[in-house]
Amino acid sequence: MKRAFLAYMGICLGSLTACGQTEPGKAAGPSPGYTRLLQTLYRNTVPTVMPAALAKELRQPADVLLLDSRTPVEYKVSHLRGARFVHYDSIATEKFEGVDRSRPVVVYCSVGYRSERLGERLHALGFKQVRNLYGGLFEWVNEGYPVYNAQGPTKNVHPYSLLWSPWLKQGNKVYK
Template sequence: MTAYDRMLSLLYKQTVPTIQPAQLAEALRQNPNGVVLLDTRSPEEYQVSHLRGARFVNYDAFQTATFQDVPRNLPVVVYCTVGARSEQVGARLRSLGFQHVSNLYGGIFQWVNEGHAVYNQAGATDKVHPYSALWRPWLKRGEAAYK
């Protein structure tokens, strides 16, 4: 277990099952439209980079969101910087009756640290918004960038 794993074990409440980045990458490779990705960070974080095809869900408004436009017949994967905020959004989705919700283990940091691509409006990018200076050391690959 790495230091990052230990830190995540303290943050996660185990309210939503996790999916490993490699598992998600394989699912997306096999069927790019077979998974709904929800980026649960701030608008600034999303603009810097996000997973290809991810829909933006503003974390600051998720508690009142009904997620009417999110298909219920597909698996939903939520993510944020490291997975703490997204776990809360995932729990909200489950309370609304979504059956197949997973939280991306380690968030966008783990995704990038394992070598998976992120995108912004212009296309592929190496930039990742680290949320705060305290989280920045956990990003081992990519370029930390604040909007």
């Protein structure tokens, strides 16, 4: 799968509009190219929630637990407001003691691959209401929703790597 993915990325990086990237002025939502990429990455083991639906849900008084499954550097650059950091490398051993298993949980990472692994772990631990943010933090930002760091709102986003950075269309790409 890695080889096919890298070949796909090479084609997309060579011609973004040929891979279905959204042109200025087109409707919000994942581009066809990004949707195809996510289809190759997701196992569909965790239900997804679209950024617009999550944003609407977060505007209501709710008890949704947001879990960010990226690296410390990525989280420090920006994250969803109120998100709890869960280092991706510790997912296999994390027990989430003291967290109500019936509480609604939304997991996310840059694009949704790592967070889907976290969602699988949460299901194995008995969590009942786990969803994965479709398209991850990239799609959240691409659709114009805010992110935060320790100082407050920010436009900065860690694009994970140069390979993944073309999928982040909004915000300031910061590699710290």
